[in-house]
Amino acid sequence: MFQLIIFGPPGVGKGTQAASVAEKLNLAHISTGEILRKAVSEETELGIKAKEIMDKGNLVPDEIMNGIVRETLEKVNGNGFILDGYPRTVNQAVALAEIFEKLKFYDIKVITLTADDNEITERLLKRGRSDDTRDTILNRLKVYYNSTSPVKEYYEKQGINMDVNGVGDIKEINESILKSVN
Secondary structure, X not given: OEEEEEEXXXXXXXXXXXXXXXXXHOOEEEEHHHHHHHHHHOOOHHHHHHHHHHHOOOOOOHHHHHHHHHHHHOXXXXXXXXXXXXXXXXXXXXXXXXXXXXXXXXXXXXXXXXOOHHHHHHHHHHHOOOOOOHHHHHHHHHHHHHHHHHXXXXXXXXXXXXXXXXXXXXXXXXXXXXXXXX
């Protein structure tokens, strides 16, 4: 069973790569961003709260995210999963470890996609989402470096992180990921 986390800064290609890896390995693709966007578009209670937070370029609070992820992982079966967009803080990573323990997921691998800030900014501006303005992107990168990059160190200390260059041809990046997890 594959138990994967795909990680990296906003705009590095996590969603694109996670979807492709999920398809090739027959995994559940758990995208917290997609789950949140669905809640926002359906204007659920969670969605309304999350939209206010995300519109400012800030992270949705841990307790909301932890609950969403736990509920989603409880439904996983078959070949496993690739988790995309979570954890984004060390507190979330610790909560996720507890969720994994309860669900008896013991063979976690973390793939960190890397790219420089200029590449990321250009990609996000081309993506054209309403929340992708230059100011919001710069704030999201600042939040990433302050809150999220320590998560990579957390997984490096456990010896389960693998860096993959997120710049270049999508297929080549995908092949690098598949090689690193097999």
